Amino acid sequence: MRDTSIIGIGQTKVGEHWDKSLRDLGAEAVLLALEDAGIERPEALYVGNMLSGQISQQENVGALIADYAGLRGVEALKIEAACASGAAALRVAYLAVAGGMCDIVVACGVEKMTEATSDKTTTALASAADAVYEGEHGLSFVALNALLMQRYMHEYGYEHSDFAGFAITAHRNACHNPYAMFQRPITLEAFANAKMIAAPISLFDSSGIGDGAAAVVLAPTDFARAHGLAGVRIVGSAVSTDSVALHDRDDLLFLSAAHLSAQRALAQAGVEPEDIDFFELHDAFSIMAALSLEAVGLAERGEGVRLALEDEISLRGRIPICTMGGLKARGHPVGATGIYQVVEAVQQLRGQAGENQLLGCRLGMTQNIGGSGAVAVTHILERVS
Amino acid sequence: MSTFASYWRTREQRLGLKGEVCPLCGKILFPPRDVCPACGGPARTALELSGRGEVYSFSTVYVAPGGFEEYAPYLVALVKLDEGPLVTAQLADVSKDDVYVGMPVEMVTRKIREDGEEGLVFYNYKFRPLLQSVHY
Numbered sequence: 250m251r252d253t254s255i256i257g258i259g260q261t262k263v264g265e266h267w268d269k270s271l272r273d274l275g276a277e278a279v280l281l282a283l284e285d286a287g288i289e290r291p292e293a294l295y296v297g298n299m300l301s302g303q304i305s306q307q308e309n310v311g312a313l314i315a316d317y318a319g320l321r322g323v324e325a326l327k328i329e330a331a332c333a334s335g336a337a338a339l340r341v342a343y344l345a346v347a348g349g350m351c352d353i354v355v356a357c358g359v360e361k362m363t364e365a366t367s368d369k370t371t372t373a374l375a376s377a378a379d380a381v382y383e384g385e386h387g388l389s390f391v392a393l394n395a396l397l398m399q400r401y402m403h404e405y406g407y408e409h410s411d412f413a414g415f416a417i418t419a420h421r422n423a424c425h426n427p428y429a430m431f432q433r434p435i436t437l438e439a440f441a442n443a444k445m446i447a448a449p450i451s452l453f454d455s456s457g458i459g460d461g462a463a464a465v466v467l468a469p470t471d472f473a474r475a476h477g478l479a480g481v482r483i484v485g486s487a488v489s490t491d492s493v494a495l496h497d498r499d500d501l502l503f504l505s506a507a508h509l510s511a512q513r514a515l516a517q518a519g520v521e522p523e524d525i526d527f528f529e530l531h532d533a534f535s536i537m538a539a540l541s542l543e544a545v546g547l548a549e550r551g552e553g554v555r556l557a558l559e560d561e562i563s564l565r566g567r568i569p570i571c572t573m574g575g576l577k578a579r580g581h582p583v584g585a586t587g588i589y590q591v592v593e594a595v596q597q598l599r600g601q602a603g604e605n606q607l608l609g610c611r612l613g614m615t616q617n618i619g620g621s622g623a624v625a626v627t628h629i630l631e632r633v634s
Numbered sequence: 635m636s637t638f639a640s641y642w643r644t645r646e647q648r649l650g651l652k653g654e655v656c657p658l659c660g661k662i663l664f665p666p667r668d669v670c671p672a673c674g675g676p677a678r679t680a681l682e683l684s685g686r687g688e689v690y691s692f693s694t695v696y697v698a699p700g701g702f703e704e705y706a707p708y709l710v711a712l713v714k715l716d717e718g719p720l721v722t723a724q725l726a727d728v729s730k731d732d733v734y735v736g737m738p739v740e741m742v743t744r745k746i747r748e749d750g751e752e753g754l755v756f757y758n759y760k761f762r763p764l765l766q767s768v769h770y
């Protein structure tokens with residue numbers, strides 16, 4: 250297995266891009282990442298995307314983005330793993346480079362959400378769940394997460410307001426991220442008064458739905474060193490799965506896929522959870538942030554919310570999360586999110602995070618989750634000294 | 635949203651709450667899946683579930699997915715059946731202010747949605763508060 254590095258990053262702002270299509274966004278991110286790496290043509294392009302077929306009536310997205318990025322002829326495929334499609338594309342790119350099959354590979358994540366009305370988007374997102382035994386009963390994707398949150402509050406005795414810290418921290422960090430969808434702070438009062446989507450999940454427990462694309466360029470670390478591009482190595486990469494339907498879980502409040510993929514990635518990197526300097530987690534809903542912290546071993550069971558209550562997750566806290574705004578405030582262009590997380594982790598490790606720069610960070614962990622915990626993709630990145 | 639064929643194929647589960655039991659490890663499964671997720675055994679032995687259980691978690695859906703908009707807000711739940719499995723379903727005959735974790739419930743067959751005035755009417759299981767026992 251070859252040591253693999255990230256040598257280029259690119260991202261578009263997350264938001265309502267009425268003037269840009271799926272292909273425009275994807276090609277833009279790919280070209281930005283290639284320019285950052287100083288590479289003209291990669292050998293392969295893996296595109297993470299979940300909803301193109303349902304929202305833009307467009308499949309065959311691998312070939313389409315490759316063509317519009319001026320890369321006609323390269324190996325290109327769409328990779329789908331619901332909301333974890335972005336990180337899944339990175340995983341495939343990593344397998345290609347680390348496994349010695351390709352030298353320069355681009356992983357892109359792209360989602361065009363605003364091509365459809367919000368009711369159609371809600372329906373499309375529900376396809377991450379079990380279509381027959383969850384969807385056919387009228388459960389939205391938010392409703393499934395609400396079932397997790399309600400049970401969590403019941404078992405551990407939390408109030409809805411105890412979750413506010415996740416949203417407030419994410420918005421505070423997004424204020425200094427020019428690529429974020431919501432570059433403004435929110436207050437405790439606003440959190441408390443937010444409209445319910447599927448109780449107890451309110452608008453401010455939920456990530457923002459927007460268009461966006463991000464991309465990273467991978468290369469063997471030897472190549473990166475030889476060309477003066479060494480900066481960030483991928484030292485851990487793992488995918489794990491769980492049942493798609495919540496009702497098929499033996500232990501509802503433990504995200505075993507998130508746990509297993511983190512364990513495997515940490516083992517590959519030879520580090521422990523407490524060695525991680527920051528964690529870009531999958532805060533699609535505030536309950537997912539709490540459950541992720543517990544699953545990867547950064548909080549005891551039932552204690553994930555405590556980290557938010559005690560301000561341990563802020564930029565100067567014990568374990569900073571969502572350092573550029575997270576899914577909540579940077580926005581969650583579903584199939585692109587996993588790559589945004591990695592782009593932001595690279596910004597931190599390169600020292601390019603501006604106002605949000607963490608001091609002396611060396612190890613970052615990203616985790617992208619598909620469905621209500623059905624598939625989890627974890628990566629661990631290390632700054633090359 | 636399931637298709638007409640899927641609706642037909644799953645009729646015994648939807649209308650009769652028919653599950654399976656694994657002959658090797660005894661795990662009771664709903665919905666049926668033929669391969670036991672606990673031990674990998676051939677869980678093909680049919681088992682009709684009692685339909686009784688309690689609310690394990692619940693939510694009131696205000697923003698509904700396509701086909702369900704006209705019914706919002708409505709209650710959904712994870713119900714823990716007396717035999718063990720969790721089931722995802724809507725709650726019926728109860729308001730959001732009265733439902734609680736641990737509430738005893740029983741299965742009923744109800745209309746879940748319809749495809750417009752002249753389209754198919756879809757039936758499925760829902761759960762309602764367990765009726766108090768009556769004396770014959």
